[in-house]
Amino acid sequence: MHELSIATNIIEIAEEFVTKNKGSHISKIEIEVGELSGIVIDSLNFAMELAVKETVLERAEFVITSIEGKSKCNKCGNEFSNSDWYTPCPKCLSMDFEIIAGKELRIKSIFID
Ligand SMILES: [Zn+2]
Known part of the structure; x- marks a missing residue:
């Protein structure tokens, strides 16, 4: 599962952050995920739940915000919103x-305990 490796990656960054800032745990982490990133937010949430056990993120509140997809037409130059690749x-x-x-x-913010 693609999302599980992303979750692992987020945890690595979070652990590094805690070490650098001499904290012990993370209370909250905010992540931004683009609509066109190919990442399924539900799957990422599920992967995080599995992956955070016994890490600095174990008790963290996990907030995912979706970023709207935007494209620019190569033919007429129009800019438009699209939440998928096939519109x-x-x-x-x-x-x-x-x-x-x-x-x-991207990780928008991390709050340390
Ligand atoms: Zn166009």
Whole structure:
């Protein structure tokens, strides 16, 4: 499962953060996931639940925010919102577009106990 390796990665970053800041546990972590990142938020939540046992994130509140997908049409230059890869440009119906937002996965903030 793709999300499990992401969860493991998030935990590694969190552990490093706690060590650097001489904390013991994380009380809350906020993650931003783009709609076009290919990450399923429910799966990531589930993977985190499994992976956090006996880590600094064990008791942390885990908040995931979804970032809206945005694309720019290569044909007519129109910018539009899309939450998936297969919605054409609403103006000219072209499938030739570039994604300009929504592919990100990032840790927005970490709160230490
Ligand atoms: Zn277009």
